[in-house]
């Protein structure tokens with residue numbers, strides 16, 4: 361089956377600095393994929409390239425079998441994105457913004473209006489219809505960005521830190537929505553530092569560090585990769601994703617860790 365996302369040698373430089381280096385990544389269609397890494401590892405830069413917000417320096421990207429550079433519009437029709445910086449139109453109300461986005465995707469007016477109403481209610485944003493997006497709280501802005509990313513029914517959803525700043529109740533609703541999309545055959549590509557959520561939602565994981573992909577596979581494969589051999593008769597350790605992440609990434613950073621005590625603090 362054609363992968364949802366496939367990159368070969370994906371690289372992005374900013375001047376002399378290489379933010380993403382030679383990344384070969386495959387995400388099968390229908391996967392709930394978690395893209396992890398420490399701060400500054402290259403996650404947002406990679407998502408921006410996959411979604412056409414940033415040009416790669418070199419390498420290729422295929423989205424659902426389409427070359428993303430050669431077919432940018434076809435690709436954009438199939439994907440939804442909640443980028444790092446959200447990029448909303450603050451002077452519009454939530455409803456105005458969703459109607460605008462729906463029409464940009466070519467949905468007819470009646471469908472756009474229907475989905476706008478459904479999405480605002482679903483996200484708990486229907487109570488203050490006159491409020492401008494610029495006056496939304498951070499969590500509300502995340503929700504309207506997510507609503508805009510799904511209004512056209514994308515086959516792949518790219519989410520950069522979707523749960524950051526979203527309250528527990530809304531986060532439960534969002535998780536249910538994402539799981540529903542997966543059940544109906546969509547692919548979700550997600551970055552998050554909340555590893556507990558990633559562990560609960562994602563079946564496949566990649567970890568990037570200093571711009572390079574360091575591991576890539578199902579959660580079970582990652583677990584097996586770092587598992588210490590169990591003694592005969594002893595059950596193998598059941599490592600959480602957080603423990604796996606710390607073992608894989610932490611060991612690479614141990615050498616450059618600063619002194620662990622701030623003696624002037626009390």
Ligand SMILES: Nc1ncnc2c1ncn2[C@@H]1O[C@H](COP(=O)(O)OP(=O)(O)OP(=O)(O)O)[C@@H](O)[C@H]1O
Nearest residue numbers: 374377378379397398399400401402403404405406
């Ligand atoms: N426009 C830019 N110009 C120069 N450097 C950049 C630019 N964008 C990103 N970088 C650098 O590229 C590296 C990767 O950044 P990126 O935002 O992709 O990291 P990230 O993994 O998303 O981090 P975080 O988890 O902190 O959001 C960082 O060192 C960052 O400073």
